[in-house]
Amino acid sequence: MDRNNHQGGYAEALVRVLSAAAGLRLAKPEPDLDGIDFCLWPDRVGALRGARSTPINVQVKSDSVAAGNATHWHHTLKVPHFNALADPETTFPTYLFLVIVPPEPRQYVSTYPDGLLLRKSVYWHSLANEKPVVNAKKDAKTRVDIPKTNLLTVDSLRTLVNAADPGGEPS
Amino acid sequence: MIASRTDLERLTPGDIERYLRTSGWRPVGDLTGRATIWALEPDDLEVIVPVSSRFRDYPQRVNDLIRTLAEAESRPESQIIHSVTASYVDRQYIRTFPDAPSGMISAADAAEAFQGVRELLIAAAYAEETQRGELVLPRRKPKIVEEFPARTLVTTGPGSFVIATHIELPRNDTLFPATPFERRALVKLREMLLSTQAAAAEADENADLSPFAERVDEGISKTLCRALARLGGTDRDQPVEMRFAWAEDEPTDLSTAPIRFEAEQITMLRHAADDLGRKETSEEAVLHGRIQGLRREGPDQPGWAVVRGQVSTKRGDLQRQVWVELPSDDYDRALRAHGQGLEVRAAGALRRTGRRTELRPVSLFRVLPT
Numbered sequence: 302m303d304r305n306n307h308q309g310g311y312a313e314a315l316v317r318v319l320s321a322a323a324g325l326r327l328a329k330p331e332p333d334l335d336g337i338d339f340c341l342w343p344d345r346v347g348a349l350r351g352a353r354s355t356p357i358n359v360q361v362k363s364d365s366v367a368a369g370n371a372t373h374w375h376h377t378l379k380v381p382h383f384n385a386l387a388d389p390e391t392t393f394p395t396y397l398f399l400v401i402v403p404p405e406p407r408q409y410v411s412t413y414p415d416g417l418l419l420r421k422s423v424y425w426h427s428l429a430n431e432k433p434v435v436n437a438k439k440d441a442k443t444r445v446d447i448p449k450t451n452l453l454t455v456d457s458l459r460t461l462v463n464a465a466d467p468g469g470e471p472s
Numbered sequence: 473m474i475a476s477r478t479d480l481e482r483l484t485p486g487d488i489e490r491y492l493r494t495s496g497w498r499p500v501g502d503l504t505g506r507a508t509i510w511a512l513e514p515d516d517l518e519v520i521v522p523v524s525s526r527f528r529d530y531p532q533r534v535n536d537l538i539r540t541l542a543e544a545e546s547r548p549e550s551q552i553i554h555s556v557t558a559s560y561v562d563r564q565y566i567r568t569f570p571d572a573p574s575g576m577i578s579a580a581d582a583a584e585a586f587q588g589v590r591e592l593l594i595a596a597a598y599a600e601e602t603q604r605g606e607l608v609l610p611r612r613k614p615k616i617v618e619e620f621p622a623r624t625l626v627t628t629g630p631g632s633f634v635i636a637t638h639i640e641l642p643r644n645d646t647l648f649p650a651t652p653f654e655r656r657a658l659v660k661l662r663e664m665l666l667s668t669q670a671a672a673a674e675a676d677e678n679a680d681l682s683p684f685a686e687r688v689d690e691g692i693s694k695t696l697c698r699a700l701a702r703l704g705g706t707d708r709d710q711p712v713e714m715r716f717a718w719a720e721d722e723p724t725d726l727s728t729a730p731i732r733f734e735a736e737q738i739t740m741l742r743h744a745a746d747d748l749g750r751k752e753t754s755e756e757a758v759l760h761g762r763i764q765g766l767r768r769e770g771p772d773q774p775g776w777a778v779v780r781g782q783v784s785t786k787r788g789d790l791q792r793q794v795w796v797e798l799p800s801d802d803y804d805r806a807l808r809a810h811g812q813g814l815e816v817r818a819a820g821a822l823r824r825t826g827r828r829t830e831l832r833p834v835s836l837f838r839v840l841p842t
Contacts, residue, residue, distance in 0.1 A: 334477050334531045355503045358529055391529045392506050392522040465504075 304406075311409050312363035312400035313338060315423055316453075323455045325462055328356075336360055336385055340393065343462050355465045358395040360386060365404045367421075373446040374399060374424060380437040383445065386428040394465050397426045399447050423453035425461060475538060475549055480531040483556050488521050488537065490720040491556045495545075496728035507533070517544050546575075546631030558640075560721045562658050566635045567713040567730075568703050575630030581705045586626070588702030589635055593621045595696040596661035600653070605689040607749045620657065641719050655722055662716055664691035665731045668700065672737035675744065679764065679778045679793035680828045684744045698745035704738030709791060711735050736780075739791050743829070750826045757785045757822035759794050759831055763810040768803060775803040779816060783829070794822070797832040809839040816840060 302310075316339060320327045326342040342356040360382070368375040376399050378386070386397050401421045403409060411418040426447040434443055451457070489499075489508070497510040497519070506527070507520040519537045522530050538556075542549045545565065555561065566589060570581045577585065597620035598609055625638040641652045667690040674683035684692050703712040715730040733741070761781015768775025777796045782789050796818050798806055809816050820834040 330532050330535070332535075334480070334535060335529050337529060337532060355506075385528060388528045390524070390527050392503070392520070392527045392533050393529060395529070 307406055308363050308365060308402055309361075311406070312402060313361050315400050315402075315419055316359065316361055316398055318419065319423060319453055319455060319458055323458045323462075325458070336382060337395070341458075341462050343459070356393050357462055357465045358391065358393050359398050360395065361398045361400060363400040363402050365402050367401045369449070372450075373448055374401070376445050376447060377442045378445055380434045380441045380443055383428065383431075383443050384433040387431040387433050389429050394427070394429065396461065397428060397445070397447070398453060399424045399426065424449065425451045425453050425457070475535060475553060477531045479553055480534040480538070481525065483534055483553065484525055485521055485523060487556050487720075488534070492519070492521070494720050494723070494728070495541075495717045496715070512544055545636075546629040546634045547627065547636060548629065551627060551636075555638075555717075560641050560719050562639045562641060562655060562719050562722075563717040564637045564639075564658065564661075565715045565717070566637070566703060567631060567715075568633045568635070568705070569710045569712075570633050570705055571710075572633070574632045575628075577633045578706075584702040584706055585633075585635060588699045589626065589637065590621045591695050591699035591702070592661065593624055593637070593657075594618075595691070595693055595699060596620075596664060597653075597657045598695075599664060599691040599693075600657040600660040605691060605693075607685070607688050607693055609693055609695045616653065620654075623654075641722055651722070655719075655724075658716065659724075659726065660691060662726065662731070664696060665700075665714060668692055668696060668741070669731055669733060669737070672733060672740050672744075676736050676740045676793070679780075679795060681740075681744050681748055682827055684748055685827070694745050694748050697741045697748065700733060701738055701742035701745050704733075704735070704742070707791075708738055708742040709735050710738065712738060740793070742790075743792060747824050747826055747829070750824065752823055752825045754821050754823045755785050755787075756819070757783050757831065758817065758819045759783050759796065759822075760815065760817050761794075762813065762815055763806055764793065766803070766807060766810060768800075772800055774799050775806075777803070777806045777810070777816075779818065779831075781815075783822060785822060792829050795828055795830045795832075796820075796834060796837070797830065798834065798837060802834070802837045805837070805839055814839050814842060 317327060320341055324344050326344050328340045330337050330340060337358045338361045339359040340356045341359060362376060364376060386395055400423050403420050409420060424447050492510050497512045499508050500511045501509045503509060503520060507522045509518060509520050511518050517540060519540045522533050538549050538552050541552045568585055570577045572578055594617060597617040598613055601614050601617050627636045639654050641654050667687050671683040671687050671692060675681055700712060701708045704710045711732060711734050713730045713732045716728055718724045759779055759781055761779045764778045764780050766775060766777050775798055777798055778793055779796050780793045783792050783794060817838045817840060818831055818834050819836040820831045823830045823832060
């Protein structure tokens with residue numbers, strides 16, 4: 302498999318694992334019309350099981366060479382992608398999920414008798430408060446700083462999804 | 473088909489909401505002020521409509537919605553997109569249940585079903601144009617009636633087998649436009665269907681065609697009964713469901729709830745199409761079926777058993793409810809058979825009176841062992 306597809310596919314799979322472990326409902330929009338990789342809904346109680354609650358839109362990006370400082374990961378986005386994530390005018394809130402993967406695909410997964418280790422981790426970030434980049438040159442890129450405290454776990458993922466619809470019934 | 477981003481962006485929230493409202497969907501809430509939620513009952517389906525087409529994920533949300541509509545209406549997405557934008561088309565969904573995989577139909581059933589659709593349109597246009605109730609429509613009909621099926625486009629889809637008619641209403645830009653003939657004919661058709669549905673239920677209950685004859689003024693004709701029976705397949709024994717969706721630009725308060733004919737009602741409609749208004753005929757027949765009900769004046773009197781089953785004559789077999797005249801000892805055996813749910817066989821003279829089918833006199837009556 303082509304290196305980029307391999308890394309991208311693995312990164313999406315990690316998000317699917319976390320979503321499944323968090324008991325969320327996940328849909329992959331097809332065709333890809335706006336760069337959103339997944340929509341995630343809470344799986345709630347009641348006849349419609351949360352069908353009337355607001356999902357979150359997720360765009361998944363990955364880095365095999367993790368750049369950053371003590372508190373943040375630095376990820377470079379193409380300006381149109383950045384502007385899409387920074388646009389507050391959406392039906393559902395949109396998040397960037399950054400997946401840090403090992404440089405070598407053979408290090409992605411280790412199997413042990415009592416578990417499966419999936420490397421490395423996923424971080425979430427909202428760009429809703431960022432200002433869109435205007436008058437950028439063609440193919441220009443911009444840097445996003447993602448707090449290392451925004452580690453995506455089963456709990457933090459559930460919190461994000463539930464926060465999208467504060468009026469909804471609890472899961 | 474995969475809709476293009478441009479196709480989806482062209483559909484405005486206003487177009488979509490108008491379409492939903494006229495297709496039986498109702499607004500049931502909103503999502504944090506950014507989208508409205510719509511539900512289609514009784515299917516438990518929901519869609520959301522973003523409040524602004526400026527939202528970045530608008531095409532994606534509209535795509536989700538079009539998919540759900542395509543599923544709900546058993547039509548391709550491309551047709552749904554066309555319908556949402558074409559706001560001057562009345563649509564009718566005729567759902568048949570042939571013995572075939574969803575979306576497929578045998579050539580024999582298809583021929584009957586399409587002929588049924590044509591006759592349905594003719595019966596409706598005739599009733600609206602002439603404003604007369606006639607049991608048998610004349611061979612020559614007004615031009616506008618004859619042309620009505622020719623101006624109706626038809627598509628098919630799964631679910632099980634759905635025939636959708638699309639009738640474009642003429643645009644009228646005058647200050648006080650009159651309701652176009654096409655719409656009036658379809659409104660008439662809906663009234664006729666409701667009336668036929670009531671008549672078929674009553675007729676099935678009493679094994680008697682009088683409820684049809686009593687409603688000729690409401691547009692019931694042999695043509696209409698035959699058309700509906702045809703939609704029940706070559707054996708006239710499958711249910712049929714019909715739903716109207718009205719053009720957004722010619723608003724109406726009429727319900728879009730489906731009108732359904734059960735299998736037994738379809739069988740009764742065939743009976744009506746064959747026998748209504750006919751002169752009495754008689755031929756030898758054998759009947760095999762179950763007793764639905766019994767009636768007699770007194771304990772030592774002969775009585776009648778209504779048997780639902782297969783009638784075999786020299787000319788072939790048909791499904792019917794038959795009034796069987798029984799002498800008192802046979803009547804007592806019939807009572808026991810009815811109580812135990814046993815099948816019976818009877819032979820005799822089959823009389824089709826135009827109102828009901830009778831077996832009289834009966835030369836043989838036998839209760840069959842289980």
